[in-house]
Structure formats: C-alpha cells, structure tokens
Amino acid sequence: MKEIKGTKLVILNAGSTYVRMFVCAGLTLFSSRWILAALGEEDFGLFAVVGGIMSVLSFLTNAMAGSAQRHFAYAIGQGDVDEVNKWFNASLRLHLLLALTLTIVGLPFGRYMIDNVLTIPTERIGTCHIVFICSIIVVFFNVIIVPYIGMFIAMQRIFEQTIYQVVKVIFMFVFAYFLSTFNYDNLLLYSWFMVFITILFFIVQVARCSFNFKECKFQVKNINSISYIKELVTFGGWSLFGTLGAIASNQGMAFLVNIFHGPKINASFGISNQVSGQVNGMGEGLHNAIAPEITASEGRGDRQRSLAFSLLASKFSALAMCLVFIPLMFELDTILSLWLINVPDYTASICRYVLVAQLILLLNIGYTILVRAHGKIAGYQSSLGSVVLCAPLIAWAMFRVGFSVELCIGLPLIFVRIFNTGLRLWWVNHLLEISPLRWFKDVLLRFIVSVLIPLISAAYVCYFFDATVIRMIAMFVICPTMIISCSWLFGLNDFEKSYLIGFFASIIKKIRSLGAPAYS
Numbered sequence: 001m002k003e004i005k006g007t008k009l010v011i012l013n014a015g016s017t018y019v020r021m022f023v024c025a026g027l028t029l030f031s032s033r034w035i036l037a038a039l040g041e042e043d044f045g046l047f048a049v050v051g052g053i054m055s056v057l058s059f060l061t062n063a064m065a066g067s068a069q070r071h072f073a074y075a076i077g078q079g080d081v082d083e084v085n086k087w088f089n090a091s092l093r094l095h096l097l098l099a100l101t102l103t104i105v106g107l108p109f110g111r112y113m114i115d116n117v118l119t120i121p122t123e124r125i126g127t128c129h130i131v132f133i134c135s136i137i138v139v140f141f142n143v144i145i146v147p148y149i150g151m152f153i154a155m156q157r158i159f160e161q162t163i164y165q166v167v168k169v170i171f172m173f174v175f176a177y178f179l180s181t182f183n184y185d186n187l188l189l190y191s192w193f194m195v196f197i198t199i200l201f202f203i204v205q206v207a208r209c210s211f212n213f214k215e216c217k218f219q220v221k222n223i224n225s226i227s228y229i230k231e232l233v234t235f236g237g238w239s240l241f242g243t244l245g246a247i248a249s250n251q252g253m254a255f256l257v258n259i260f261h262g263p264k265i266n267a268s269f270g271i272s273n274q275v276s277g278q279v280n281g282m283g284e285g286l287h288n289a290i291a292p293e294i295t296a297s298e299g300r301g302d303r304q305r306s307l308a309f310s311l312l313a314s315k316f317s318a319l320a321m322c323l324v325f326i327p328l329m330f331e332l333d334t335i336l337s338l339w340l341i342n343v344p345d346y347t348a349s350i351c352r353y354v355l356v357a358q359l360i361l362l363l364n365i366g367y368t369i370l371v372r373a374h375g376k377i378a379g380y381q382s383s384l385g386s387v388v389l390c391a392p393l394i395a396w397a398m399f400r401v402g403f404s405v406e407l408c409i410g411l412p413l414i415f416v417r418i419f420n421t422g423l424r425l426w427w428v429n430h431l432l433e434i435s436p437l438r439w440f441k442d443v444l445l446r447f448i449v450s451v452l453i454p455l456i457s458a459a460y461v462c463y464f465f466d467a468t469v470i471r472m473i474a475m476f477v478i479c480p481t482m483i484i485s486c487s488w489l490f491g492l493n494d495f496e497k498s499y500l501i502g503f504f505a506s507i508i509k510k511i512r513s514l515g516a517p518a519y520s
Helices: 006-050 053-080 081-117 122-144 146-154 158-179 186-210 225-249 251-261 264-299 303-340 347-362 366-373 378-388 390-401 404-434 436-463 469-491 494-513
Strands: none
Touching: 006 122, 006 186, 006 264, 006 303, 053 225, 053 251, 053 264, 053 366, 081 122, 081 146, 081 186, 081 225, 122 146, 122 186, 122 264, 146 158, 146 186, 146 251, 146 264, 146 378, 158 186, 158 264, 158 366, 251 390, 264 303, 264 347, 264 366, 264 390, 264 404, 303 347, 303 366, 303 436, 303 469, 303 494, 347 404, 366 404, 378 390, 390 404
C-alpha cells in the first residue's frame, strides 16, 4: 500500500486525533460522573490531590519527553536512521535512571506531604498512603514509556497512538460503570485499577514500537550515549521552566485549595481540570498532529513551511476549541447539573477561568512548537517559566487576603497566559526574526473576526431565553455552525483553506476505501 507522507499524514493524524477526542471526551465525562458517585466528594478530592503529588516530581519527565520528541523528529527530518537510534538509546537510558530517581525521592516526599501538609481525615490517612504508592507505580511506568511514545509521535504514527488511547478510555469507562457495585474500598480499588491499566498498555506499546521501528533497537553498548544524554538533559533542563507551568497551574493550585479549603473543594478543582482537558482536546489534537511536521521541516531547513504550519496550528487550535468553548461558557451550569446531579461548590466558575486561560495559550501554541524546533530555548524557557512560577505565589497571596476560591485560581492563570503571550512574540522575533505583526494579523485578528458574531449571537440567545435543555442543544448546534462559517469566510487564508479541503477529502477517501493506512 502506498506510503503516506507530509501534509497528507498530518491530515490523517489530525483527523484521527479529533475522532479520538470526541470518543474519549464523551466516555471520560460519563466515567467521571460514575467515579464521583462511587467515591463521594471527599474521596474524589483526596484522589485528585494525593494521586497528583507525584506530578510535582514527574514534571522532570514531561521536560525530558519534549526533549526526546524534538531530537527524534529533527533527526528523522535529516533522514539519518543511525542518528535516530542513538537519540533513542540515550533517551531510554535517561528515563530508566529518572524513573528510579523519582521512585526513591517520591516515597519519603509523599509520606511527608500526606502526614504533615495536606488536609486529610484521620481515618483515611492509611488509605491515602496506599493510593500514593499506586501513583508512584503509575509514574514509574509512564516515565519509562516516554521514549517509545516519543518515537511514535516523531514518526507521525499518531493514528496508532489514537487507537491505544481510545481502547484505554473504553476500559476506564466500563470499570467506572461497575465501580459502585463492588463491596470494597472504592478509592483503593480505583487506584489499583489505574496501576493495572498502566502496566497493560505499557507492555503493548513497548512491544509494538520495538517491533515496528528499527530506530528503537536497544544497544547494550553505546559509547556515544553520554554526549547525547547531556544534550537531552540540557534541552530538557531549559524546557523544565515551561513544564513547571503545568504544575503551578494545576497541582500547585490543588495544594493551595486543599490547605485553605479542604478536600471537598479539591473535587471542584479536579472536575474543572477534567472538563478543561476534554475541551482543550479540541485544539490540542491539531497542534500535536502538526508538531512533528514543524520540527521535521525545521530540520530540513524549510523555515517557511515550519512557520506556515506553526501559524496554522495556533489559529486552528484556538478555533477548534471555540467550537465547544463558546456554548460551554454559557451553558456550563446546565451541563454540570445534568452530568453530576450534585455539583460541588465553585465548579462552574473555576471551569470558566481555567478554560479562558487555556484558550489564551492555544492562540500562540504554534510559536512554542516553532521555537522548540529551532532549538535555542534557554532564554525563551527561563523567561516564560519565571513568569509562570509567579502563578501559585499570586494565588497564595490572594488566598491569604481572603479572595474567593475561583478568583484565587482563575486570575493568576489568566495573568500569566497574557503576559507570556507578549514574551513569546518577542522571543520569536528575537530568535527567528519574525515580526509580532505577523501573529497579530494572521492569527489574532482573524480569530477575533471569526468568533465575534457567534459570541454575540450566543449572548443574545442566553439573554432572551431561559436556561433549558432545549436551549443548550440549540447552542451546541448554532455556535459551532456559525464559527465554522465565519472562519471560512473571514478567518482562513488560501493555504489554510486548501489544508482543510485536503483534510476532509482524505477522511472521505479513507471511509470509502475502508482500509488501514500503510507506513514505512
């Protein structure tokens, strides 16, 4: 079967990612409802904060993962198989060491946090220690699998990764449905199931990657690995500042919420992050599919192509998120009441703030990918990361003063997103000599024109009609239709329109052929 390359492969990856997003979003939201009902608000909040402790330590993994993917894709763009294999072996050795380090450091760190810092009912402390051990096991295997997943992404085999993710979510969906029927501590049962599903998919993906890619052949003796590891650590070290942003805006906030307001409000924050994660998938799917092509194009020295795709990633990601973002902002209370029945306090307002912050990030996400592909990220990551690290400090000060929970979480997130947008534009101009006006003209202005009419129309509907299920359904039909129409008329340039035409043509062709794509 004919090999799929370049733009067609990007289109296939983006299409499969959006199919995965819709399936996973629906199943995950139902799963969350059943898990919340089975665990209760308190245990759900405890799992969110205790199970997330390791994310404070595993932020190193995220930084190293981005470093590995970047070097894999860059070497692939240069067409050097041996070079890719060297980067893979260096990355695997590094992640094995990192997994062991996180486990050794994580055990005493987690025990100290549970016993001395977090607000946990006395009778649940022993259970929380077991939950934390489960989270360490999950993180251990998730660290080791990073080079393998990185190779899938760098090879643009996102289609296959999509299959694994969908099957994993289906497993979680079925388990969540039956969770309340078991005569056992559901918090422990849920934690051990997360361990089981992690190990199962670790085995499947590692075996599949090792079988498919000769670049993943493990070399026991690799005398050149030290220099490659140093490069991965250097690149990943500077990426660390950016990765800390996720910790500052999520787990750092979760700790503060727990300390100032207790585990029940952690349930609200946990649900808000789940909703934000699913909505963000609308935009994230596209830029994840495009990122390897941007890096490979930069590796070939094709700056114009990498720039075009980075602008496309920013605009399309934000517009795709708005398909759900705009109706959700107006209908969130109705949706949460239907979804959860008993909605934890502050959930809707926290959701709105988190969603706005995420939309701001997506508007310039393509430039983040472009700078990482370029490779000179030291000043870029240190400056942006320094700003992001201010978010929990601002939140802490606001909590101390007595601001409401939603303001303490939302305003710091939005502030750092806006400030870092300006910094990102300055760095792209400094490193790549691309004027900020290019982004304002090709992304921001066209985005505003595309969403302005749908936004006004949604506000009009909400003003004149009472909140009902019928109004909610109408909003989720009318708003996306208007966004798509306005984007086509006012928001897209000729290159982007041709991309979309090719996108849908590829989907139709695949449906007609009913055959799986072949890769080399």
